[in-house]
Amino acid sequence: MKKIKIVLILLMIGITIIGCGKKKEVVEENTEVVTQPPVIEEPVEVVETHEDEVLSDLTGDWINKENENKRPYAIVFNNIEYASPQSGIGDAAILYEALVEGGITRLMGIYEDFNLERIGSVRSARHYFVSFADEYDAIFVHYGHTKYATAKIESLGVNNLSGLSGIGTTVFYRDNGIKAPHNAFASTKGILEGTKKLGYRTEHKEDFETGHFNFNKEDTDINTDAVADKITLKYSNITTPYLEYHSDDKLYYRYQYNTPHIDKITGKQLAFKNIIIQLVKEWNIDKNGYQTMDIENSSGTGYYITNGKMKEITWQKNEGTKKMHYYDADGKVLSINPGKTFISVYPNDKVEGLKFTN
Known part of the structure; x- marks a missing residue:
């Protein structure tokens, strides 16, 4: 028995020694944190295709x-205060x-893509x-006319939609809540129906050239101190409108x-990227005070304004060939910024009323 106890004691001591040896063989883990460099993503370039x-x-x-x-369509607008x-x-x-x-003045809008139920009030032609409408090969929309206007329509062969013709009720309608003759309105639907009924050509001829001006590829300032x-x-x-520049847009x-x-x-307030002042010789054509101007085969001066600056330009028109161009100081066709344009055809004998201020 004594021998057995001694053997057991020796075995227990051996197991303890072996266990301690195994503990000493444990390898401590590496606790160092390895930081990976951040992944920088390249910006994705958005390319405008303009396929259609x-x-x-x-x-x-x-x-x-x-x-x-x-x-396009050229539509004459009433511009008295009441309207x-x-x-x-x-x-x-x-x-x-x-x-x-x-x-008073009258306005004329040139439209290329519009979908409106109410346009106007529309007033009579001058x-x-x-002549301005013919420069664009536009279909001329008006309600009323002077004898000078009807003669010009005939001589130039301008397609027109008149409120006083048989097509009038197709193109126009009256708003009885407004006093006549300031209550005639057109709609895109009526204009297109009237065009179809009269069989007017809806596309430009192959040899048509607009040519009033060229467009800059991107927004460009005028290099001037003016x-x-x-x-x-x-x-x-009676009529003294003005335009103010907003530098934010x-x-x-x-x-x-x-x-x-x-x-x-x-x-929304009317806003324009480009302003053109076309100075013309203008005078009374008869005792009624109807106006006329020297634009049939003529030239003159004017101003181009954009981005808060202005410069002098010239213009030249040949009514017989439908050619109308604006030119810069170098004699090149004027380049303007993309966007809407306001054109004032302004009498050259009233230049004292034309002011450019800061």
Whole structure:
């Protein structure tokens, strides 16, 4: 028994020694933290394809390719204070203003892609507006006319939609809540139906060239010290609209009758990227005070304004060939910024009422 106890004691001592040896063989883990460098992702470049779009001849902006060769419409707007604000005027790509009888002005919008239920009020034609419309190969939309306007329509062969013709009730409707003759309105649907009924060509001819101006590929400042933050156009004591430059969006906002000039449908103020002042020789054509101007085969001077700056330009027109161009000081066709354009056809004998201020 004594021997057995001794053997057991020896075995227990051996197991303890073996166990201690195994503990000494445990390898301590490496607790050092390895920091991986951050993964820097390259920015993804977004490329605009414009696969189904083309650049507009009127604004230099991208438009649906379906409108590439479509003829525009030129619509005459009433511009007396009672008829303001006008509906649908904010959709015009280019807006003209010219003096008519009695010291008031009339407006004409050039439209290339529009879908409006109410446009107007639409007023009567003046022969120089017919001539402006013809420069764009536009279909001319008006409600009423002078004998000078009808003669110009016939001599130039301008397609027109008149409220006083058989097509009038198709194109126009009256708003009985407004006094006549300031209550005639058109709609896009009516204009397109009238065009179809009269069988007018809806696309430009292959040899048609717009050519009024070229467009810069990107927004470009005028390299001049001549500042034009506010442009005042005193056509008469009755009508003195003005445009103010906003540097935040680089647009000119129009005012008339001492209030912002808005589109009645949208409530938005009319704003333009480009302003062109086209100085013309203008005078009374008869005892009624109807106006005429030297633009049939003529040239003159003017101003181009954008991004708060202005520069002198020239213009040249041949009514017989429908060619009308604006030129810079180097004699090159004027390049303007993409966007909407306001064109004031301003009498050169009233330049004292034309002011450019900071």
